[in-house]
Each structure stands twice: as structure tokens, then as C-alpha cells.
Amino acid sequence: MESVNDYLRENNIKPSFQRIKILEYLLGTKAHPTVDTIYKALVSEIPTLSKTTVYNTLNLFVQNNITTIVTIEEKEARYDADTSIHGHFKCENCGKVYDFPLDISSLTADKLDGFVIKHQHVYYRGFCKECIK
Numbered sequence: 193m194e195s196v197n198d199y200l201r202e203n204n205i206k207p208s209f210q211r212i213k214i215l216e217y218l219l220g221t222k223a224h225p226t227v228d229t230i231y232k233a234l235v236s237e238i239p240t241l242s243k244t245t246v247y248n249t250l251n252l253f254v255q256n257n258i259t260t261i262v263t264i265e266e267k268e269a270r271y272d273a274d275t276s277i278h279g280h281f282k283c284e285n286c287g288k289v290y291d292f293p294l295d296i297s298s299l300t301a302d303k304l305d306g307f308v309i310k311h312q313h314v315y316y317r318g319f320c321k322e323c324i325k
């Protein structure tokens with residue numbers, strides 16, 4: 193992949209140090225972190241970081257379509273730098289969010305003929321394999 197710096201520029205985002213760090217972190221994880229998780233992971237490296245900055249930066253990424261918000265639960269927004277279409281499964285025991293491949297073309301929405309669909313999300317909830325063991 194091209195550098196994070198270029199990736200931000202191509203998506204009309206000015207690459208500041210904090211933005212680069214936040215995006216690098218997000219690209220490097222499959223854990224779908226929350227604002228809190230990202231803040232805690234980066235604050236030792238960037239002491240000037242605030243939760244508001246993390247939140248605003250993520251919002252900017254979402255607006256420019258390089259990040260998706262995963263809201264399996266209303267009160268907990270998680271972020272995903274993988275913007276390809278895939279499903280999310282949240283384990284109600286350990287709280288982990290798993291990705292799974294999804295063939296969105298097999299989901300038909302005939303009744304929405306003529307509508308413009310901007311976001312497609314598929315969420316599952318239950319217990320993951322690890323927790324069932």
C-alpha cells in the first residue's frame with residue numbers, strides 16, 4: 193500500500209502528524225477500536241493528543257469515506273479502516289468484533305427500486321467460537 197501520507201492527500205485530508213498516527217493505528221488493527229481505545233493506544237506516543245482530536249479526526253475520515261463507523265450497539269461507535277463491504281459479528285461475551293466476508297449482491301432489496309443506497313451494513317450478534325469452547 194502507498195504511504196499513509198499519500199492516502200490522506202488523495203482523499204482530500206491534510207496529513208497532520210496526529211492524523212497519520214491515527215490512520216496508521218486503524219489500518220494496523222482488526223479490532224474495530226473505539227475512540228477510547230485509540231486514544232489510550234496513542235497518548236503515550238503523542239502526549240498532546242486529546243479524545244476530542246481522536247473523535248474529530250475519525251469523523252473527518254468517515255466524511256471522506258476512508259473509515260466506516262461500526263455501530264452494532266447504539267452507545268458504542270467503533271471504527272474500521274477497511275471500507276470494503278463486509279459483515280460484522282459481535283460476541284456478547286468477550287465483546288470482540290469479527291469481520292466476515294459477505295456477498296452483498298445476494299441480498300436483494302427490490303422494494304427499494306429507485307432509492308439511492310449510501311450505506312450497507314450487516315451486523316450479527318451472538319457468541320464467538322472462542323467463548324463457546
Ligand SMILES: [Zn+2]
Nearest residue numbers: 283286320323
Ligand atoms: Zn467471544
Ligand SMILES: [Zn+2]
Nearest residue numbers: 272274280291
Ligand atoms: Zn470490519
